[in-house]
Amino acid sequence: MDPFKNKNLWEPYRKNRRQYKEIFNHQDGYKTLIESTERLAYLIRSYSVYSMTCAALGHPGGSFSEAELLATMYNYVLRHDPAEPSWPMRDVFYLSKCHACPGLYAALALAGYFPVEDLGRYGSWDSYLESHPDSTTTPGIEIAGGSLGQIPGVAVGRALGMRKRGPDHFDRMIYVLIGDGECNEGSVWEAFMAAGHYQLDNIVFIIDNNKVQAKGFVNSDMSIEPLADKLAAFKITPWEVKNGHNVAELVDLFNTLHTQRRGKPNAIILNTIKGKNVADCQLNPNWHTSAPRETGMAQSWLKELWDRDGKRLGIDEDFPVMLGKAIRVVPPLHDNPDEIVDRQA
Amino acid sequence: MAQFTIPGRDTTKEMRYQMGYALADLAKEYPDIVAVDADLRTSSGLHIFGHFFPDKLIKVGIAEQNMISVSAGLSQEGYIPFPCTFDAFSRRFLDQLYVSVAYSNLNVKVLGAYAGLFTGKAGATHQSDKELGILLRIPGLNVLEPGSNEEMRQILRCAVETPGPFYIRIVRCEVEDNEVGEGYKFQPGKGVTVVDHGHDAGIVTTGFMIRTAKSAAEKLLKKGIKVRIDHHPSLKPFDRDLLYDMASKVPVMVTAENHCTSGGLFSLVAENLAKEGRQKKVGAIGTDPEDFIHTGHVNDLLAHYKMTSDDIVNMVISLLD
Numbered sequence: 001m002d003p004f005k006n007k008n009l010w011e012p013y014r015k016n017r018r019q020y021k022e023i024f025n026h027q028d029g030y031k032t033l034i035e036s037t038e039r040l041a042y043l044i045r046s047y048s049v050y051s052m053t054c055a056a057l058g059h060p061g062g063s064f065s066e067a068e069l070l071a072t073m074y075n076y077v078l079r080h081d082p083a084e085p086s087w088p089m090r091d092v093f094y095l096s097k098c099h100a101c102p103g104l105y106a107a108l109a110l111a112g113y114f115p116v117e118d119l120g121r122y123g124s125w126d127s128y129l130e131s132h133p134d135s136t137t138t139p140g141i142e143i144a145g146g147s148l149g150q151i152p153g154v155a156v157g158r159a160l161g162m163r164k165r166g167p168d169h170f171d172r173m174i175y176v177l178i179g180d181g182e183c184n185e186g187s188v189w190e191a192f193m194a195a196g197h198y199q200l201d202n203i204v205f206i207i208d209n210n211k212v213q214a215k216g217f218v219n220s221d222m223s224i225e226p227l228a229d230k231l232a233a234f235k236i237t238p239w240e241v242k243n244g245h246n247v248a249e250l251v252d253l254f255n256t257l258h259t260q261r262r263g264k265p266n267a268i269i270l271n272t273i274k275g276k277n278v279a280d281c282q283l284n285p286n287w288h289t290s291a292p293r294e295t296g297m298a299q300s301w302l303k304e305l306w307d308r309d310g311k312r313l314g315i316d317e318d319f320p321v322m323l324g325k326a327i328r329v330v331p332p333l334h335d336n337p338d339e340i341v342d343r344q345a
Numbered sequence: 346m347a348q349f350t351i352p353g354r355d356t357t358k359e360m361r362y363q364m365g366y367a368l369a370d371l372a373k374e375y376p377d378i379v380a381v382d383a384d385l386r387t388s389s390g391l392h393i394f395g396h397f398f399p400d401k402l403i404k405v406g407i408a409e410q411n412m413i414s415v416s417a418g419l420s421q422e423g424y425i426p427f428p429c430t431f432d433a434f435s436r437r438f439l440d441q442l443y444v445s446v447a448y449s450n451l452n453v454k455v456l457g458a459y460a461g462l463f464t465g466k467a468g469a470t471h472q473s474d475k476e477l478g479i480l481l482r483i484p485g486l487n488v489l490e491p492g493s494n495e496e497m498r499q500i501l502r503c504a505v506e507t508p509g510p511f512y513i514r515i516v517r518c519e520v521e522d523n524e525v526g527e528g529y530k531f532q533p534g535k536g537v538t539v540v541d542h543g544h545d546a547g548i549v550t551t552g553f554m555i556r557t558a559k560s561a562a563e564k565l566l567k568k569g570i571k572v573r574i575d576h577h578p579s580l581k582p583f584d585r586d587l588l589y590d591m592a593s594k595v596p597v598m599v600t601a602e603n604h605c606t607s608g609g610l611f612s613l614v615a616e617n618l619a620k621e622g623r624q625k626k627v628g629a630i631g632t633d634p635e636d637f638i639h640t641g642h643v644n645d646l647l648a649h650y651k652m653t654s655d656d657i658v659n660m661v662i663s664l665l666d
Binding site for chain 1: 349358359382384385386387388392404405406407408410411433434436437463464465466467468469470471517518519556557560637639640641642643644645646647648649653654655
């Protein structure tokens, strides 16, 4: 089986992704939606392992914690068009915790923004998949980033800009995914303050509350609690997803949020597990940065992902094996007469 | 996954880790030293300091601006704070550094880790090759860029023992323990002649590039071209006398820096030569100031920006033609 060209792995839930159609849990199609979103989340993790290992680079922890959220966004919530990434009527999704882009790249590739096999060129010289996202080269990336805390403000500006143009029948929305550690940055709170002040109800802040930051635990390095109270004090309505890996809970909340445009911004505290579904990585700051150093480890991660999710979702057992075999660590293109040692992160 | 271990003092050659050890050693002697971390300690090397002095490692979370402001406050209570984050993120706290630290002349010693191109493929947001442009224009700020671990240790000591604001660029990659020679003593504000084969051409270096320049000098010697290398670990204040001495002896010069070719070492050399009316051909080795440095293996980056020893050799030869 070709792990890059298999249409049976996943197909978008909606044929026309420019249109949004709510599906509630009593309706036909709800079960299919949940399953297809779970498949997408499984594939996001698997292809992230593939791209990071090829690159000898990446941030597994954050890429795994956001997988279900990304899957829900690209399979259900967002109105977008991979064939025309700059379609003016699209909903905007910003990834503010940009280091977690291996997850986003996998989601964009699967959604059809670029070929899935290109994920193997992540982080290599002359590739359009930068180590941190570059909106000038990568289709589907709304803004460049990699220095934390800047994009929430960008999202506010964009939401404000949309509103100033006056109502349109698309009622476009802005979604921005922020790290919990990222909330240490003062600029995040400047953005929250502005969103509350301008009563921007076309923006949803999503905080990936995975409890771990680069070098430790958020609560012991610089606590952001009580987060819901702080958001409320900034005139933002806080919502909580108890299990950010439960797709049904995510779908249900977004269904609710569509009725919650009440002159206040919304924020979702998304309780997740950093490194979710790979035991080595779960809640382990060591795997914030660092990709598997050898293919064998990546292959065992892929197997583990399949055991936890792929199997029950009916993914062929060959898929993780073939994807693991496809891994080629991209070597430097040039020799260096000076033999400099700058180790893999 | 190896980042949360403490690399052996005798086995690691990476400057970031040796910096962690050096700072811990100094803290035994100077109990007022504290380190301030913005969630990068195991990357910057501060975790080694924190291993020995957990109470002296102050964590401010992912908040670079606050890291500098907090350091300014700590220094006002008599501490000697060493805030440390990636050199690239100096772009985030420039105003805090400018106003709270430099303008107020406070005793804060900023460590810029992952200086230049060596970031372990972290891409344009983490590569710091433009920052000297403003850092070198902040009044009263001492800016230093060591090229070997021994020099780094001496510079840290100098920073502790000299009142006032410092900015020290630290590389991530492996470096030699001593590039200058036995008995080398770093002197504040001074450069040092490292190689003196002859005066066919002069190479001016700072920081990491001393290693590349020395290798180029050997290759040039084999071709019969005898060069002198002046190493300038102190970028601010800059050793003009040493520059003028070299300029009076060599027909052409090449600058080599782990930074772009504008705003840093090349600009210092060009400005100072022009000021004295000393016309000279000066080639510049470094990155392109018009580029965001895209993600790539260091080999690819150094090849693309022509920053290897072979490139220095070629530039010297072409200037002499």
